[in-house]
Amino acid sequence: MKYWMTLSLLPLLFSHAVLAEQSAIVLKDTQILVAPVSSAEILASIPKDTQVTLLKRKGGWYQIETDEYQVGWLRMLKVRFLSEQESNQKSIAKILRETAIMPPASGVSSGVRGMSDDDMNQNNKQSNQPLEFDQLKNFIPAEESVLEFAEQGKLRTQDSVVLPTE
Amino acid sequence: MNQFTSQLRYKLALITIFSACMSCTACGVKIQGIDLGRMFNAAGKVGDLGEKTAEEEAMLGKNTIRALLVDSSINSQVNIQRYVNKVGYWLASHTSRTDLVWQFMVLDDTAVNAFAAPGGYIAITTGMLNSLNNEAELAGVLAHEIAHVVLYHHMNALQTKSKTGLLLDLALLGTQVGNASTANEKGELKGPEVTGMFDKAVDDLYYRGLDRKDEYEADRLGVMLSAKAGYDPYAFVSVLQAIGSREGREEKDLQRFIRVHPSATARLSSLEAVLLVTDSYELSNRILAQRFINNIFP
Numbered sequence: 001m002k003y004w005m006t007l008s009l010l011p012l013l014f015s016h017a018v019l020a021e022q023s024a025i026v027l028k029d030t031q032i033l034v035a036p037v038s039s040a041e042i043l044a045s046i047p048k049d050t051q052v053t054l055l056k057r058k059g060g061w062y063q064i065e066t067d068e069y070q071v072g073w074l075r076m077l078k079v080r081f082l083s084e085q086e087s088n089q090k091s092i093a094k095i096l097r098e099t100a101i102m103p104p105a106s107g108v109s110s111g112v113r114g115m116s117d118d119d120m121n122q123n124n125k126q127s128n129q130p131l132e133f134d135q136l137k138n139f140i141p142a143e144e145s146v147l148e149f150a151e152q153g154k155l156r157t158q159d160s161v162v163l164p165t166e
Numbered sequence: 167m168n169q170f171t172s173q174l175r176y177k178l179a180l181i182t183i184f185s186a187c188m189s190c191t192a193c194g195v196k197i198q199g200i201d202l203g204r205m206f207n208a209a210g211k212v213g214d215l216g217e218k219t220a221e222e223e224a225m226l227g228k229n230t231i232r233a234l235l236v237d238s239s240i241n242s243q244v245n246i247q248r249y250v251n252k253v254g255y256w257l258a259s260h261t262s263r264t265d266l267v268w269q270f271m272v273l274d275d276t277a278v279n280a281f282a283a284p285g286g287y288i289a290i291t292t293g294m295l296n297s298l299n300n301e302a303e304l305a306g307v308l309a310h311e312i313a314h315v316v317l318y319h320h321m322n323a324l325q326t327k328s329k330t331g332l333l334l335d336l337a338l339l340g341t342q343v344g345n346a347s348t349a350n351e352k353g354e355l356k357g358p359e360v361t362g363m364f365d366k367a368v369d370d371l372y373y374r375g376l377d378r379k380d381e382y383e384a385d386r387l388g389v390m391l392s393a394k395a396g397y398d399p400y401a402f403v404s405v406l407q408a409i410g411s412r413e414g415r416e417e418k419d420l421q422r423f424i425r426v427h428p429s430a431t432a433r434l435s436s437l438e439a440v441l442l443v444t445d446s447y448e449l450s451n452r453i454l455a456q457r458f459i460n461n462i463f464p
Contacts, residue, residue: 017300017404017453024407059451060400060441076403077434077441081411130239131247133232136269139244139251146259149252153301153454155396157260160447163390165262165316 017057023086024064024079026050032072036061043072052079220265226321227285233365234283234372241272241292249461253301254288254308260394261316270308277419278409281372282311284321293419295462297408301454305395306402310388317387319380323371375426382428382436389440398451399444403437406430 028048033040036058046052052064052074061073141149150156241247247270254270266286275291282288288311290304298304314320375381385402393399410430412420427433 017302017398017401017455057400057404059398060403060445076400076407077438079407080431081407083411083415085415086411130242130274133235133240136240136247136271137267139247140267140269141248141252141255143259146252146255150256150396153396153452153457154450155256155452155454156450158394158396158447158449161390161394161444161449163261163387163394165387 022054023082024052024054024062025082025086026052026074027078027080030074030078032064032074034072036063036073040073043070046074051082054079223321224267224285226324227283227287229364230283230285230320230324230368231287231289233368234281234289235273236365238289239274241274243272245464246272246295246462250290250304250308253305254312257305257309257391257395258286258312260391261312263316266315268312277421278423280307280311282314282320284315284318284324286315288312288315298405298458299455300401301458302392302397302401302452303405304458305392305397306388306399306405309391309395309397310384310402313384313387313391314376314380317380317383319376319384320371323376323380324367372426378428382433385433385437386440389437389444393444393447393449396450396452398453399441399449400451401453403434403441406433406437410434 026046026048029045031042031045034043035041046066050066050068052066055063055065055071057063057076058073060076062076062079063071063073064079065071250272251270254268258264258266258268263286268286268288270288270290272295273289273291276293277291278293278297280288280290280294288308290307290311294307295304298307389399389402392402407430409420409423413424413430428436
């Protein structure tokens with residue numbers, strides 16, 4: 001039973017971009033919805049400048065959480081990410097206001113991987129000299145390998161999208 | 167009532183865009199009444215500078231990328247180079263420029279940056295890769311650069327700079343003379359002088375950046391290209407939002423990117439209409455976070 005439940009959750013996992021904790025601010029008065037579709041039921045209205053925590057993303061929607069409101073969804077373009085500095089300032093203000101001990105906001109996320117530039121450079125050090133420009137042509141993939149790569153990633157050409165340059 | 171209101175707003179937005187498009191004289195591809203040609207002024211044409219051959223474009227590109235890579239080192243991780251090339255080639259296969267020999271490269275540089283050169287050269291720094299979370303975000307960044315090439319932005323800018331196409335001649339001549347590493351037969355032209363002039367023009371363009379309208383145009387085509395290739399087009403919105411949160415911090419690694427691009431806020435506003443268009447499609451919206459991690463951070 002557990003096995004089948006896990007399997008049934010897999011599509012959900014792969015259709016969402018999971019966000020490391022990221023604070024954002026609402027750009028204008030808006031509504032949060034119960035689901036990431038325009039026709040979904042409205043959960044609450046939240047005013048401009050409300051600070052929210054982004055939990056995950058689905059298409060053009062963020063799932064957000066606020067202290068005051070329940071978890072809900074709003075359009076991606078309705079928010080601006082807070083910088084690490086802004087997040088911390090707001091957290092401190094909040095601590096003073098609520099006279100409660102809170103962990104500092106983690107601020108800007110480096111993503112789900114959590115790898116620093118140093119780590120990346122360290123990886124590079126393990127290998128040889130930088131490549132020469134002329135070596136780049138060796139990485140041009142054969143057409144079949146590109147198609148195989150797309151297939152493996154379940155990438156399909158979306159014929160409905162017509163580019164203006166076509 | 168609320169459902170009705172949001173649907174009404176959506177329709178009004180479409181009507182507004184449609185109305186704006188009706189006023190244009192040259193109408194191109196239309197999607198649900200939205201003239202995409204209006205959003206893309208260049209629409210894949212070389213500007214008023216005459217048609218250039220593919221050979222000339224390749225020559226200009228090769229000289230441009232050579233000048234840009236003088237102080238750069240190309241990342242030695244073969245698997246990363248292969249992966250980025252596959253993502254890039256999958257995207258490029260959906261453009262009108264399948265004739266180009268595209269070359270994608272990862273540069274060792276902690277600065278957050280990516281750039282294109284005419285002829286299909288696309289570079290992305292390790293600093294930019296490290297700031298991304300998934301393959302769809304990588305695709306968004308590469309698609310923006312691919313769009314610059316497809317729309318001939320750098321080529322037009324370099325030629326406009328030379329007014330009469332002199333720069334292209336310099337590029338051609340510079341390669342010939344540079345290959346010979348000597349003066350021409352009459353001794354009138356020294357290789358380093360020619361390549362020096364060309365390099366200066368390239369440095370100047372890439373230091374100042376393209377016209378801002380070219381950046382907005384590349385954003386819009388890039389988002390549509392990502393969507394057409396099956397990626398989640400909103401991944402690029404995430405990239406811009408993350409960069410926007412860092413813009414005010416005067417980070418050394420972001421200075422060059424900020425200097426040559428409009429603000430993230432302005433770019434996001436400019437994308438709203440195109441995102442409305444992509445919203446109207448049923449898309450597969452692939453994100454591919456794990457594949458990105460496996461390939462970039464093995």
